[in-house]
Every structure is written in C-alpha cells, then in structure tokens.
Amino acid sequence: MVIEFFIPLKKVPTVTHQTKQVNTQHGKPIFYESDKLKHAKQIFLDGLADHVPNEPLEGPIRLVTKWCFGKANCKAPYWKTTRPDTDNLIKLFKDCMTKLNYWNDDAQVCSEITEKYWNPVTGIWVHIETLKG
Template sequence: MIEFFMPMKKVPTTTHQQKQINVQMTIKTGKPHFYEPADLQAARSKLMAHLGQHVPNEKYKKAVRLTTKWCFPVTGKHSDGEYKTTKPDTDNLQKLLKDCMTDLGYWVDDALVASEITEKFWAKIPGIYIRIEEL
C-alpha cells in the first residue's frame, strides 16, 4: 500500500476530455490528429511532477483500490471539509490522474484499478490525497 498527499495551491481542473482534434487535409486523405491544448499540457505536467515523487518501487500487477480526495481551496460560503458539489466531475478528474499514474509506472495498466473511491472537498490545504492498496 502507498499513501500520500500532494499539496497544491491550485488543483488541476483541466480534464482529459479537453483533447482537441484537427483534421489535416492532404492530397490523399484527411487524417485526424489529436493534440492537447496548452492548459491540458500544463495540468498533465503539474500532475506528473507531483506524482513522480511517489512512484512505487515496483508496478502494481494485481487488482487495486484507488482512493482519491480532491481538496479544492475554500471559497465563498464554503467551509473546510465540506463536500464540493460543483464541477469538475470526479470521473473527468480521475481520467487524467490515472493516465499520468500509468505513464509513470504505478501499475502495469490502469485496468487493474478494480475499485475507486473518489471524493471532492473544499479544504484549507488544497491538493490531492491518494491511497493505493492491493485487493
């Protein structure tokens, strides 16, 4: 099992779904070309830098439970520890996070994540809490 907290002044909210497509027309055929806009590249880089400090010595090869707690800076009338019920959606946040974890070698394949517990909170100390445990 590994467990850690990545404090971040600004938690990345750019989602994997924000990839763009560009059809480059050639004489033969139009080929779709996927690319990441600058904000998605920045979010990926930030996550990779933070996650890179916690890569396990060996990749997980069996089923795991991934627990994440996304802690966003307290704003307005919200209080520390209150659930965040506004965008971004948790499923969109998780996709980029898991892709980065896969690229860094946390596990053989993110399909091994057989159980996920994901929560969003308003927090005095913003960041992302992560726990991975074999099932």
C-alpha cells in the first residue's frame, strides 16, 4: 500500500519535541508541552487527519518526508542546511501520525528519509509505503 500527499502550510513549524518544559511540584519533576509545541502538534494533526488510512498500516513501513520551507524569491528548491535538524523535525510529526492511527507503533517505520528544502511552496510532502516483511 502507498499513501502520498502534500500538506500545504503558511509556515512550517520549527519547534521540536525537545522543547518540552519542566516544573517541579512537591519535589518531583513535571514535564509539560509549551504553547508553541501544542500549536505545532495541532498543525500536524490537522494536516494529517484527512489522509489517515481506514485501518492502521501493518508490518514494516517506509516514511519519506520533504519539508518545504518557504522563502521569498526562491525560484527552485534547494537544500536547507540550517536548523532545525531533520531528526528533531520528524519526531513530533511521527508521534502525531501514531496518535491518528496511521500505524500501531512508530517502531514499524524501519526505512525513513527526511529532507528539508528552501522552496517556493511551503508545506510537507509525505510518502508512506508498506514494505514486504
């Protein structure tokens, strides 16, 4: 099975899963999400919601994402070599996919390609395919 789609965005969220906040109550650490992280998560959930498969995907999965960061006067895509790092970008995105039941566990993603570009069009291109066991 192959699922492919593009999520158009006004701006690609750059907040990462690492921006969780910590507070202490009664001497114990309490972790919580910042408002920026909650907002990014909602953007991802909204963009992904229309493309959820009828049943969670089974077995090994390949996930390819192309993060297109809009840039004024950009005529053609070219590599984005500045922050955020691709591994930080994809973590929250995959967590949102898991929450929406694209698969049972993101551990099923055993092939992953994450690319980031400066691009005239802003958004995230997603390609998901099940692999033979």
